[in-house]
Amino acid sequence: MQNYVFMLEEESMKLFIETLLPRFYPAIQFRCIAHMGKNDLEKSIPRKLAAWQDEDSRFIIIRDNDNAARGSIEKKIGDMCTKSGRFQDTITHIAYQELEAWYLGELAALERSYHVALPVNNRQKKFRTPDSLGSPSKEIKKLVPAFQKLDGAVRIAKTLTKDANCSDSYNAFLGIIENLA
Numbered sequence: 001m002q003n004y005v006f007m008l009e010e011e012s013m014k015l016f017i018e019t020l021l022p023r024f025y026p027a028i029q030f031r032c033i034a035h036m037g038k039n040d041l042e043k044s045i046p047r048k049l050a051a052w053q054d055e056d057s058r059f060i061i062i063r064d065n066d067n068a069a070r071g072s073i074e075k076k077i078g079d080m081c082t083k084s085g086r087f088q089d090t091i092t093h094i095a096y097q098e099l100e101a102w103y104l105g106e107l108a109a110l111e112r113s114y115h116v117a118l119p120v121n122n123r124q125k126k127f128r129t130p131d132s133l134g135s136p137s138k139e140i141k142k143l144v145p146a147f148q149k150l151d152g153a154v155r156i157a158k159t160l161t162k163d164a165n166c167s168d169s170y171n172a173f174l175g176i177i178e179n180l181a
Contacts, residue, residue, distance in 0.1 A: 003057045004030040004180060007048065009041050009064055012153040013099055019157035024174070025181045038063055045077065049084035059090040060176065064098045091176055096131040096169040100140050103156045104130035105167025107143075113155040114144050122166050131169050 008014050014034035021028060033048070035041040041063060049059065061077055074092055081090040095102070103110055107122050120127055120143065133139055140147045162174060 002029070002180075003054060004028060005052070005057050005059050006030060006032040007041060007045060007059055007061045008032055008034050009038050009062065010034060010036070010099075010149075012149040013062055013095075015150055016099060016102075016153040016157045019154050020160065021177065023158070024162060025177055028177070028181055038066070042077070042080070045080045046084045049081060049086040049090065052086070057089065058180070059086065061090060061092045062173070063092075063094055065094045065096045066098065093173055093176060094169075095173070097133065098136045099153070100136035101130040101133060102160070102165065102167045102170035102173075103152070104133065104136050104139060105165040105170050106160055108164065109156055109159040109161065110140070110144060112159040113152070114146060116144060118143055128166055130167050 006014070006017055008017070011034045014032040017030075017032050021030060033044075035044055041061070045061065052059075059081075061081075063073065063077070065073065073094055077092045078087065081087040081092075104127060105122070107118055107120060107127060110116075111118050122128060126133070130136060130139075137149070140152070160170075165171060
């Protein structure tokens, strides 16, 4: 049976995936390894991939874009995977701009998670394409002052849906998981 190892930039992404995937894809066997930021993740990739003993493991590396050039990040990570000898076993996904854009892609889920009525919706221009927002985490804090990254990751992962999110990055992530399932 195929094992999936998610190598993630931060703890909030780990909590998000550990909450969301069992809801949508209960048969997938996976584990999450959180890192302490993108630098820690990038240092870890070559070491972990080269040392990993399980031949049946596939790796999914997820990192925030954080206003960087997406193609250069994917190339850099791809080069690390190639040097480790595990390029064929690895999928890279860049969350555009941040994980929090996925939350803003379904404002109704944000409302359900925090039991609030937001003064905006996803039909409004600003929130139609949440991946293009400069700082989605700041936008969430404006809308829901109680939002905290770790708690929010769990809360929102419990209420997001598969088909009502307007974040292209979130939908691409789900497409990757759909292909694995």
